Amino acid sequence: MKYLPLLCLPFLFPSISLAESTTCSDAKELYEGIKDSYDKTIVTRTVQMLKTSIKACGQTTQQLLGVDDKFLDSMAKESRKREFLRVKDDLDNAAKYGNTKQFEKEFADYSKEFGFDDYKNYLADKKQQGLDAEAKVRNSCTAVDMSKEMPATRNQDSVGWCYAFTAADLMSYKLKKNISAADIALSYQDDWLSGMDRGILGTAASDIGGGFIDNAISKSAKEGFCLESDVPSEDNQGGNFAENMRQLDFQGRNQILAQNLACNDLYSEAKKMFPKISLADVQDVVNKTVEEDFILGLRKKSCKNRIQAKPEVVSVQRKGFYNGYNDLISRAVSDEKYADIIDEQLSNKNPVGVGIDAYGFYDRRAPASTPKSVGAHAVTITARRFNEKTGQCEYKIRNSWGKGCSQYDKGYECKEGQFWMPKGDVLRRTWDVTYVK
Template identity: 25%
Template sequence: MCNSALFRVALLGAVLFTAPSVVAEDDACGPVDMRQPGGSMENISVLDQDGTGLCYAYVATQMIDAYRFSKLPKPLPADIKSWQSSPVATAFELASGKFYYRNITNPFKGGGIICDAVNYSRKKGTCTQQALKENSDSGYAYPVTSYWELSLYLDFYERFHRLSSETRELENRDTENPFIHAADIAKRRKILEELTAPICRNFKAQGLLPEGLSSSLDALEEFLDKNNSMEFLLKTGLAACSKPENREFFDIPACTERAVFSKKNALKSVHQWLNSKDPQPMGIGICSQLFHQGRKYRGRWGAALSDMFGGTNCGGHGVLIIGRRKLQRADGKSTCQFLIRNSWGTSCYNYSGDWSCEAGNIWVDADKVAGSMLTRSVIGDAP
């Protein structure tokens, strides 16, 4: 999931210091589907964050691309989808450039804030997905089978570096128990020696270490001392992103993010946004348990207090609202639903049978969405 301490602190701050928006009452549930011809999401593909914590970057880049594609002169180029921005590159560049993200050595797990990614990209531009796919037969920025696998490599990379640093610190420390001290160092050194060869072999194959690096512990430790794993990855697998021809620059309004104070306020704000002319997608922070549990999920306001701020039972996640419809139920009544664009790929197995899934887009009851929302983010002025 994409839950993080950073996200929860930002949410709490927004709740405490942001005045609630005033929106007009609107009970209408007129049809909206941004995927349709001429809609802002017409040329935005369903993506898969592959088990990583990058949902916020997937939401942000789709918001950016939807806005800039919809403003381009028509007809659009036939290869327009290849211009889509890379969420992975955006997340790594944000983590490298934003001081309060710098402690995240593995951006795949860190989580983040939608508008941070949008507003950072407004200044720095984005790297295209096509540029990264051209570097790898697998379709990823690195020769790995998945970003989830790459995340595991990053974790291992950092743990090895930490063990190495701690061992050298012990070697330079005075102790009153020299025998125990020496035994501890020897044990750690043995582990490091045993790990060196497979790390060098496998990490070189994955593009995470330079081919010419000597497969010795001393050489590996020296390299790790000079290279933060995230910054090294920016220089290697994401090297194509430094080329001007692989970057997209655009003039879009700033992203505005608001905390959700109540279910009623959330519902009104989404309806108002969808009622605007040629609406753009709205990024929302939401409890992902709603997608798994269906209508039985009680939402933020009916569950544990911690869920109000994206606690573990909530499963904080980032998605897009890209449409609306009125569903006629078997009992003759109607229910307003929002169309959610998720980043779990095109499969439908992750979702409750209460929701209608259309290859990565799911129709969810509007009141349930509003009751599970944590934040809302839009390009432009927030409702």
């Protein structure tokens, strides 16, 4: 039997150039993106791009995707219908807390497009509700701003320590010193084996997990707080915070097992996280501790002069309901109750920490968390203002994602990693509030 020479293949199969093949692949990828996003955002332009890509591919929509153009058009139309519902939600939420003018035209245009005949009456009711709310909010939403009295915005990087960064924010304001978030987290997770699922000799991936703001403050207060300069919470001379910690943990425990006091390499690694530590300190930790407590031993050596706070300074209050991911969609405290708690503390020039659904930071219209999809996060509210342009009261959110602003919804005014979020948007995504008396 003779094998056909390679040169015969183009005559046996349809001729498809590399460029056409790439275009077809791109079209399929674009279609998958549309399927994933049409219920969250308008895809009209993306569908038109897809049709153009399919045409360049040289196949029909049916041949390439198994659906026809009418189906693609229906997805585009459905995406606009869902956007209409989101705009309606915007209008409804705005009317509860202030002026609705920023959503009125968009709501009217969509109503005409989709045949909502009674939209004028509906809109008139919401406008009046909003005007009534604005008159009330304008008087109560007095300006207060504590953000300038706090350290620069920090970045929690690769660890789930948002609760500790918020706790550090609250205590930094109270003590008028830059308190270490990493030290608070290490104190909170001092059993460490439950804080990091390390496995045998560190072979398992570490899980540097979350916690509660109030518990973290109360536990740290018992032994005193540490300065950020002694135990930095970010950067660590470059690299990934969690990875630096894993590497240090791995090296340290191996050295303890070997009882090897030649610690120069280990000392260099330890300095990334604990810049104030000495070589003698590292040797002492290796000599006197068990491997499970290595990181904690370094922590104690790094912060020898802890800041003690009087009990009345660290009287922590947590209001609300958060007992686990399965309870996130349950609310034991109403929006109005949260508003009263937050506003009372802000009026007393006291920042508050909130447990919040962070999906709304990326997209203010994002669906709320469910037990299967949780945006559990903690941030600090540092200021309040009345926005004359929107007729809404706003809170200033101090996050722990660094000083950038590109990750936040474009509708939120942001600077140096802190952004203004309408009060209504904050309240409908909040499940607990923590403050220090």
